Structures are given as structure tokens and as C-alpha cells.
Amino acid sequence: MTVRPRSVCDLIRGGLADTGVNAYDADVSSTNPTVEIDHSSLVPLHEQVAAAIRRAIADGEAGPGERLPPARDLAAVLGVNANTVFRALRTLREEKLVEFRRGRGVSVTGTGPQRSAVVTKARELVAMARQYGYRPEELTAIIEQVSVELS
Numbered sequence: 001m002t003v004r005p006r007s008v009c010d011l012i013r014g015g016l017a018d019t020g021v022n023a024y025d026a027d028v029s030s031t032n033p034t035v036e037i038d039h040s041s042l043v044p045l046h047e048q049v050a051a052a053i054r055r056a057i058a059d060g061e062a063g064p065g066e067r068l069p070p071a072r073d074l075a076a077v078l079g080v081n082a083n084t085v086f087r088a089l090r091t092l093r094e095e096k097l098v099e100f101r102r103g104r105g106v107s108v109t110g111t112g113p114q115r116s117a118v119v120t121k122a123r124e125l126v127a128m129a130r131q132y133g134y135r136p137e138e139l140t141a142i143i144e145q146v147s148v149e150l151s
Contacts (some may be wrong), residue, residue, distance in 0.1 A: 037049065037052070037078050037079060037080055039079075041151065042151060043151070045080050045084045046084050046085075046087040046088045046091065047088070047091075049074070049078060049080060049084055049085055049087075049088035050088035050089075050091045050092055052078070053068070053074075053088060053089075053092060053097075053098075054092065054095075054097060057097060057098075057108055058118075062108045063108060064108055064109060064110040065107060065108065065110075066107065066108050067104070067105050067106065067107050067108075068089075068098065068105065068106045068107070068108065070105065071085040071086050071089060071106075072085075089106055096109055097109060125139070126139065129142075
């Protein structure tokens with residue numbers, strides 16, 4: 001019986017936490033919901049994969065110097081071809097979020113996207129919405145509508 005991690009974050013955290021198997025020596029303690037790749041989306045698969053890894057890094061699932069799981073493992077978890085993951089990793093390398101090391105795999109660099117930047121913008125948006133009299137549920141509806149329009 002093969003046991004697979006449920007998400008990119010599970011793999012980065014140590015993979016098979018529920019099974020007692022520790023495939024990677026990452027000591028990341030936070031949890032994120034399972035990442036799902038939408039095969040019917042207009043957003044290319046490699047961009048969705050890159051976004052999932054980028055978010056895991058931004059959320060602190062993998063810190064500077066930590067190795068990412070092998071691309072084939074990420075592909076299996078995400079339900080995509082390994083070449084799609086490789087393309088996503090090349091994109092992240094161009095953004096200087098990860099680095100490839102011969103014989104050592106892919107590691108997170110010291111610089112990465114900051115979740116705090118998104119939180120800061122969200123706070124600004126909420127403050128502006130309050131200033132204009134929008135209730136939280138109205139703001140949520142606006143964000144969902146804009147998200148659908150941009151998809």
C-alpha cells in the first residue's frame with residue numbers, strides 16, 4: 001500500500017506525518033489546506049503549481065536553505081505531470097525563490113514572497129471599505145466577484 005501526502009505543504013513539512021514516516025527533515029509546524037490544481041482553469045497548470053509552492057514558502061512551510069521535495073513527489077500529490085512541476089520550479093528559480101543544486105535538489109533561497117505584504121494590502125482594503133460604509137460580507141462578495149472576473 002502506498003501512502004501519499006495530501007498537499008504540497010504536507011510534503012514540505014515532512015511528507016507522511018499521519019503515517020509516522022518522515023521522508024524529509026523539515027521542522028515546519030503550520031498547516032495549510034490541501035492544494036488543488038484546477039485542470040479546467042484558464043490559468044496554465046505550471047503557474048498554478050508555482051503559485052502553490054510560492055504560497056507554501058510565503059506561509060513559512062519551507063524556510064531559507066530547506067530542501068523541497070522531489071518534483072516527482074510534488075507531481076504525484078498535485079496530480080500533474082512531473083514536467084509541469086519542473087517548469088514551475090524553473091519559474092521560481094527565475095524569481096530567485098529557489099535554487100537548483102547539483103546532487104542536492106531544489107532549496108529555498110533566503111528571499112521569498114512575504115505573506116505580510118498581502119495582509120497589509122488586505123488591511124488597507126478593509127479600512128477603505130469601512131470608510132465607504134461596506135460591511136464585511138459585502139466586501140467578501142466584491143472580492144469573490146473580482147476573482148471570478150479575473151479567472
